[in-house]
Amino acid sequence: MKPLKIAMMSMTHGHTRKYYQVLRENPKLDWVAVSTANDEVKEIFLNSVKGIPCYDSELEMLDAHPDIEAVVLASENSDHLRQMKLCAERGIHILSMKIPTFDMEEYDQMIKLMDESGLVCQVELEMHYNPVISRLKELVKKKEIGEIKSFNATNITLSPVWAFPWQGVPEKSYGKRVPIKEGDNRFRGGALCDHPHIFDMIRHITGSEFDSVYAEVAPNIRPDLEEEDMLSVIGRMKNGTIFSLDPSWSKMEERIKIPGPGWEVFPKRMEVNITLNGEKGTVMADCFGPNVYHNGCPNDRYTVQYTYFDEWVGLIDEFVSNIRENRTPLINLKWHKKTVEAMNACYESIATGKVIKL
Amino acid sequence: MKELQEKLDFLLEKYSVTAKAILKDENTVIVDGREYPILAHRSERRFIELKNIVGGGTLVGVSVMRVARIIEKKSCLDSALYREFDICQWVLQDKIVQVTVIKNDNVLNAIATTEKGIVCTIEISATLEKGEKPIDKHEIIAQRGTACDVVVDAQLQQDSIYVFGKENKKFTDVDFELFGLEIPEVAIVRAAFKIAQAGGCDGILADHAKLLKLTQAANKSAECGERVVL
Numbered sequence: 001m002k003p004l005k006i007a008m009m010s011m012t013h014g015h016t017r018k019y020y021q022v023l024r025e026n027p028k029l030d031w032v033a034v035s036t037a038n039d040e041v042k043e044i045f046l047n048s049v050k051g052i053p054c055y056d057s058e059l060e061m062l063d064a065h066p067d068i069e070a071v072v073l074a075s076e077n078s079d080h081l082r083q084m085k086l087c088a089e090r091g092i093h094i095l096s097m098k099i100p101t102f103d104m105e106e107y108d109q110m111i112k113l114m115d116e117s118g119l120v121c122q123v124e125l126e127m128h129y130n131p132v133i134s135r136l137k138e139l140v141k142k143k144e145i146g147e148i149k150s151f152n153a154t155n156i157t158l159s160p161v162w163a164f165p166w167q168g169v170p171e172k173s174y175g176k177r178v179p180i181k182e183g184d185n186r187f188r189g190g191a192l193c194d195h196p197h198i199f200d201m202i203r204h205i206t207g208s209e210f211d212s213v214y215a216e217v218a219p220n221i222r223p224d225l226e227e228e229d230m231l232s233v234i235g236r237m238k239n240g241t242i243f244s245l246d247p248s249w250s251k252m253e254e255r256i257k258i259p260g261p262g263w264e265v266f267p268k269r270m271e272v273n274i275t276l277n278g279e280k281g282t283v284m285a286d287c288f289g290p291n292v293y294h295n296g297c298p299n300d301r302y303t304v305q306y307t308y309f310d311e312w313v314g315l316i317d318e319f320v321s322n323i324r325e326n327r328t329p330l331i332n333l334k335w336h337k338k339t340v341e342a343m344n345a346c347y348e349s350i351a352t353g354k355v356i357k358l
Numbered sequence: 359m360k361e362l363q364e365k366l367d368f369l370l371e372k373y374s375v376t377a378k379a380i381l382k383d384e385n386t387v388i389v390d391g392r393e394y395p396i397l398a399h400r401s402e403r404r405f406i407e408l409k410n411i412v413g414g415g416t417l418v419g420v421s422v423m424r425v426a427r428i429i430e431k432k433s434c435l436d437s438a439l440y441r442e443f444d445i446c447q448w449v450l451q452d453k454i455v456q457v458t459v460i461k462n463d464n465v466l467n468a469i470a471t472t473e474k475g476i477v478c479t480i481e482i483s484a485t486l487e488k489g490e491k492p493i494d495k496h497e498i499i500a501q502r503g504t505a506c507d508v509v510v511d512a513q514l515q516q517d518s519i520y521v522f523g524k525e526n527k528k529f530t531d532v533d534f535e536l537f538g539l540e541i542p543e544v545a546i547v548r549a550a551f552k553i554a555q556a557g558g559c560d561g562i563l564a565d566h567a568k569l570l571k572l573t574q575a576a577n578k579s580a581e582c583g584e585r586v587v588l
Contacts (some may be wrong), residue, residue: 087401149462152426152481152485214585219501221421221499232477234460234468242462242465248499250422252504259484265506277428277483281486282485304511352571352583
């Protein structure tokens with residue numbers, strides 16, 4: 001198979017660095033170039049990766065490399081539609097970050113754009129390529145605990161806003177400035193916008209769609225953020241399965257500009273745990289582990305050192321196959337739309353205090 | 359109950375408590391002829407310490423309390439919810455003022471908010487085989503600090519002793535005076551003793567009445583599918 005000529009845009013997204021290794025090492029790829037959104041991310045990129053041409057402008061990069069076949073849109077949510085249009089005009093396939101947009105009119109424009117262009121647009125939801133999830137799906141398929149009655153999950157992390165400032169700006173994260181609720185000085189765009197995975201996984205694992213959601217926002221543990229960082233969600237799927245989802249930024253961090261050792265204040269920077277309760281038993285899953293632990297440099301704090309983080313290997317393999325074999329990605333814009341709608345319903349529930357029917 | 363009553367009698371005698379205390383069941387003690395709910399969890403050391411951590415200023419600016427509890431099949435979900443409501447309110451020293459509950463046969467999920475605005479999530483499921491010990495986790499997240507009764511990066515609580523032999527065993531002994539009892543049994547005896555030692559406790563009766571009201575509100579929410587404000 002001819003290696004896919006791939007590029008990256010913006011480099012401002014928190015997942016940017018996840019691609020460095022896989023884009024270099026995957027033999028199915030030829031990493032052609034990157035364009036950076038600002039001098040800060042340009043410097044970080046040039047210090048991290050050698051030998052890949054780096055441009056200050058997307059157009060400059062695309063003009064210099066007309067052979068680019070696919071682009072990873074490693075950008076803030078507010079840039080996605082514009083960049084998708086740019087790629088579609090040039091017949092370039094797209095790997096979108098986990099939130100294409102929260103604006104459902106924009107979302108429909110994206111779907112139309114991709115339908116008309118016939119290009120592949122895969123949404124980056126890397127949990128689909130996690131081995132614990134594969135095992136969980138197998139257990140569900142075998143009806144190990146019978147019919148699923150509840151799906152309870154955490155997707156909790158530290159807050160990335162100090163390293164990726166756009167995530168702390170409502171207009172860039174949520175797309176516009178919408179007060180979280182009356183009498184509250186916070187806006188939509190925080191932790192919820194960062195954590196679609198469990199909203200996606202419940203659909204994937206139960207094979208059902210959201211019926212209703214209820215969400216509450218808690219006091220921020222970072223009072224200086226203007227977006228929500230702690231929230232809880234409960235609700236019901238159309239097949240009756242109930243759920244409890246925690247998409248908070250509940251792990252405290254050092255406010256460093258470049259993620260790396262010493263980021264953690266709480267020993268563990270991230271967790272995706274899923275508990276399935278069925279009619280015959282319970283399955284508890286920790287999607288990232290087992291791990292190792294240290295209290296060494298730079299802060300001498302007890303810290304969880306992750307041992308496994310290879311989701312991007314499977315994700316990129318599938319992306320390349322989808323393009324070469326002209327297949328619709330499993331996680332395409334249309335599939336993902338219902339996940340984004342459910343997340344928007346959480347914001348509506350927070351604002352109104354009501355259970356929201358979908 | 360017989361072994362627990364013997365341990366209670368032992369404490370009553372050792373500490374010269376004159377009140378007559380009889381354990382009716384694991385939730386109720388009769389002290390000098392009057393029934394009291396035991397609220398045994400308040401005597402579990404983990405909850406005492408979590409309460410101290412919250413109230414003593416170790417945590418600053420509590421935002422959320424997260425609770426998950428898995429119990430035996432066919433157990434009463436309302437009783438489990440009553441317990442977890444009390445743990446939240448007692449550990450936080452705060453009062454739940456609104457609650458939203460969703461139920462599905464043997465499981466329920468709840469979000470409750472306290473007077474101070476702390477959000478509590480409670481996940482309960484009755485899925486364990488008969489004889490299995492409950493599995494649970496209680497976590498409090500604050501602006502400064504997180505406290506939890508499960509170690510970081512683990513899904514289950516630890517035991518004190520693990521024996522690997524022909525038959526694998528584990529032991530967790532936490533009370534020298536009441537050696538031989540399991541943690542929940544120790545809590546029952548200690549809680550009953552405390553009530554007897556005080557010659558009864560009107561406060562606990564008032565708390566019980568409020569908890570019943572709260573559990574009723576939770577059921578109302580589960581039925582109407584909306585948040586109930588108390």
